[in-house]
Amino acid sequence: MSRDDKLLSSAIEAIGHTPLVELARLAHGMAGRLLVKLEYLNPGFSKKDRIARQIIEDAETDGTLAPGQTVVELTSGNTGTGLSIVCAVKGYPFVAVMSKGNSPERARMMRALGAEVVLVDQLPGSQPGQVSGGDLELVEQATRRIVQERGAFRADQFHHRGNFRAHYLHTGPEILQQAGMPIDAFCDFVGTGGTFAGCAAALKAANPATKCYLVEPEGAAVLAGQPVTNPSHRIQGGGYSMGELSLVKPEHVDGYIQVRDEEAIQVARRLAREEGIFAGFSSGANVAAGLQLLSGPFKGKTVVTLVNDSGLKYLSTDLWE
Numbered sequence: 001m002s003r004d005d006k007l008l009s010s011a012i013e014a015i016g017h018t019p020l021v022e023l024a025r026l027a028h029g030m031a032g033r034l035l036v037k038l039e040y041l042n043p044g045f046s047k048k049d050r051i052a053r054q055i056i057e058d059a060e061t062d063g064t065l066a067p068g069q070t071v072v073e074l075t076s077g078n079t080g081t082g083l084s085i086v087c088a089v090k091g092y093p094f095v096a097v098m099s100k101g102n103s104p105e106r107a108r109m110m111r112a113l114g115a116e117v118v119l120v121d122q123l124p125g126s127q128p129g130q131v132s133g134g135d136l137e138l139v140e141q142a143t144r145r146i147v148q149e150r151g152a153f154r155a156d157q158f159h160h161r162g163n164f165r166a167h168y169l170h171t172g173p174e175i176l177q178q179a180g181m182p183i184d185a186f187c188d189f190v191g192t193g194g195t196f197a198g199c200a201a202a203l204k205a206a207n208p209a210t211k212c213y214l215v216e217p218e219g220a221a222v223l224a225g226q227p228v229t230n231p232s233h234r235i236q237g238g239g240y241s242m243g244e245l246s247l248v249k250p251e252h253v254d255g256y257i258q259v260r261d262e263e264a265i266q267v268a269r270r271l272a273r274e275e276g277i278f279a280g281f282s283s284g285a286n287v288a289a290g291l292q293l294l295s296g297p298f299k300g301k302t303v304v305t306l307v308n309d310s311g312l313k314y315l316s317t318d319l320w321e
């Protein structure tokens with residue numbers, strides 16, 4: 001299931017089938033294997049291209065999206081970039097609603113891909129680069145208003161089954177086929193939880209013994225039942241302190257892992273320097289969590305996680321010196 005050599009009819013067909021790579025240098029000296037799926041090699045440089053395609057194609061199939069209807073989505077940038085690509089190719093006007101706290105290169109990229117980008121102010125006292133649950137609530141209100149005003153289809157990544165299905169039908173099965181060995185553990189930093197739930201369901205269907213760990217920022221680990229002490233963490237794309245994620249079911253979750261901002265940043269830098277993998281904060285969090293598993297309960301085993309998006313999306317931040 002490698003990238004096909006055949007001629008594709010559009011960039012949409014180039015979504016998915018990303019490589020799976022063993023982090024043999026980063027995990028040097030540790031017993032076991034840490035495998036990562038290079039999702040930054042998607043056309044929009046993130047895993048969220050997959051859900052953009054699935055949500056739009058599922059909505060076309062079930063008739064909830066009419067030809068030429070405007071598509072609207074609340075996004076931290078990556079889902080919006082995926083939707084910009086899919087909507088550009090398929091001819092749907094697309095409006096991305098995003099917090100001003102997300103890095104500006106995301107908005108510029110979506111505009112370049114033909115999207116209309118609406119930026120929503122953060123709460124007083126919030127920091128750019130640190131989007132809290134409260135900031136996200138303001139983006140949610142603006143999104144609802146725009147959907148109503150335009151009679152639009154809302155992609156609704158926090159609830160649409162297409163988000164889960166993209167990873168259940170594709171990402172998870174790709175991991176199983178590419179790994180060629182039993183997967184002992186999977187971990188993923190959650191925003192909507194669509195990746196976590198879809199992959200967990202696929203991996204567990206193939207091997208019920210696979211354990212799946214939900215990753216959250218330390219100080220904002222509400223799903224693990226911990227109090228929120230650091231709502232303005234640095235790990236963009238998730239950790240929104242939402243008490244419930246509709247796509248994540250209890251049977252998907254075997255445990256919870258917390259990652260500190262500094263740990264995510266250091267591991268993202270090591271990924272670049274030691275593995276040649278140029279990724280963002282949440283990929284650092286995923287690999288940090290994978291290393292925790294490998295050095296703890298999964299010593300000598302095979303652990304899988306995702307490299308979610310490209311480090312190019314964070315050039316304006318202090319992730320890179």
Ligand SMILES: Cc1ncc(COP(=O)(O)O)c(C=O)c1O
Pocket residue numbers: 046048076078079189190191192193194195196236237238280282283308309
């Ligand atoms: C960079 C990044 N990391 C992680 C996530 C979380 O993925 P999911 O929404 O599937 O939980 C997102 C989601 O937007 C993201 O953009």
